[in-house]
Amino acid sequence: MSGSAPDGMPSAPVGPSGAVGQSGETGTSRPVGESGAEPAWERLSPWSLLLRGGVVLVAILGWLISTLFNDFIRGLSIGSEWFGGAPPDVQDAGVQGAIAYPLFALGLLVAVVAAAVAASALTWRFTRFRITPTQVELRRGWVFRQQRQVPMERVQAVEIGRPILAQILGLAQVVVQSAGGVQAHVRLAYLPLARAHEVRDRIQRAAAVGGVPATQSTTEAAAAPANHSGVTVPAGVGQPAGAMATAGGLPGDLLGLGPDSGIPVLAVPNTRLVLGTLLHGSVVFLLLLAGGWVALTTGLIGRRWGMALAIGVGLPGLVPIALAILANRASQVLNHGNFRLTDHGRAVRVLHGLTNHRTTTIPLERIQALEITQPLWWRPMGWWRARVNVAGVHGDADNPTNETVVLPVGTLDQALAVLTLLDPALRDAELREAALGPGGEAGWVTTARSARWLDPLAWRRAGYAASRHGLLLRSGRLARRVVAVPHARIQSLTLAQGPLDRALGVTDIHVISTPGPVSPRVHHLSVADAQAFLAAESIRAAAARRLREGPCASGPASAGLVS
């Protein structure tokens, strides 16, 4: 708990790997503060004021300069009129005044900048954090004081993020994710990279001792000594089986996020990610639209003029749509770029972000539902996407550290490897059958005969199968989808029946999971099948709930030690 004392002095040069290194891990080398009980307050990197307040500063400067420059140019042209006796433009009298009194303007500029710098500096001076055995505290502000703390038992994950400016400056932010939601997170922005790691490890160690539910931290704590031992790969951890071949030779220092003690599982090459991201319904739609327009005009009007019309008139009209679609695709690439997944025993860590590098730790026991999908456009390549629902994480766009994608694009083998890693009780063969099976396999309950015409392509596949461990749900024939939900993870079961369903004697099943990208559903089962499912699944889920106090991963504590 009181493992290593903070370095007391705010701006003291911190050499984590040396100072807090191996000796610090043992918790004996340093006393905890002077009083023995209270760890000292620490400061963020002074550069963080450039990153946090700097944007405002740059904006102000940019605005001032551009305004002044504009009016300087105008002043020149108007000035010639002045000599001709024309009245000055009244509107911009102030700025022209600035032109007229350059010294005054310069002084004002300097004063504004100085005030902004002073304010940022003060803010920085009054921003402190400390890590006590029971909580992480952050104090901010000098006019309006703000104090926020996350109790150790509420710590869900500790992540490191590196926006591009921070990368340039060698900084990183530490985000302490609280069970209280995004609003309750504590963001320590920014710290030197090495110190960020040291702080993260310290918080995780404290959370492992002080907090019961932060189970992934247990692993982290166990692995922590290796983190700072200066060796890139911790001893006793097997080397990846060639999975990192694509990672471009970054053995321990993934993405410049610092040493990662996990076993690399997979990496998604950025070229594949870009290709996979572009192979999307919206892009295909756009291409079809453009192609259709060209074909139409050339067909109707004739080759030369039709082409000219298409290019001159039609295509520019598509530009706004194209931009919107491309922006959307680009955001996907930005978010999932440099994708790596590492195995930490009872958690996996996702390292991602094309420019804004960050990590997301997903404790296995928080995983509620798993899904692999294959959009139609990915079928020629045989690519799949894998996503999960994680309790307490909503995977929303506002908070990109909440990554719930565990494989943005990869082969079926990779997708299944990830799924079986996240939930070892899943069977590769069963998943493969669910993913590729044409339908009609034993054990699957599928669409009712009366409703087949509603789903003419996929009725044979759409359905569910139950194993001892969980439910498998599959749908789609052109674009395929498989969802796995362990019985023990089911929140509740819902049947829904609209008027048409009632006429056909069918009903939909919704297996309710926690909020996330995966929503397990089966459509158009016969009412008898659905009611039988409800009865049987209630029993299975109840038994599973009673059995399992452990994680989604079947093995309890031992799992953390094995891998």
Place this chain on the structure above:
Amino acid sequence: MSTISEAVPEPGVTLRGGDLPWQPVSTRLVPVRLLLAAALLGVPLAAAIAVALLVTPWVWCLAGAIVLVAAWFGWLVPRQVTAISWVELDEELVIRKGRLWRTLVSVPYGRLQYVDLQSGPLLRAFGLASIEIHTASPASGGRLSGLPIDDAEALRARLAARGESQRAGL
């Protein structure tokens, strides 16, 4: 994997009817909902009538439409209320709702996070309360309106006790 369709345990939960002791909610919920609907429709109706009298008779059409909607509510609400039923099983609470669009929610006690008991002024005037059960997923929230206050209190206590004894981690 085993085929499920054969292994049907005894009196199962059914989408309608069934042998389980399904309990209806109080029919006093009907006037409550009708009063709410009346409050909702009353203002536009009054406005429409006023405009029709003062400005143009054409607005009588609108008033007529609102009256039709009100009549439809009068037909719908009793059917809706009588369609709500619930049953407490050993492991879960099951709530059924809806006539045209039927839903059935089966929430295991072990999944209950907390149970809300609400009773606004209108509901209270009719001696009713509503119970809302929350799980880790907002999608599985079951809301049971129109229970007599005493029943609601008792149900809340039972649910809380069962939730406590059967609590399962996430």
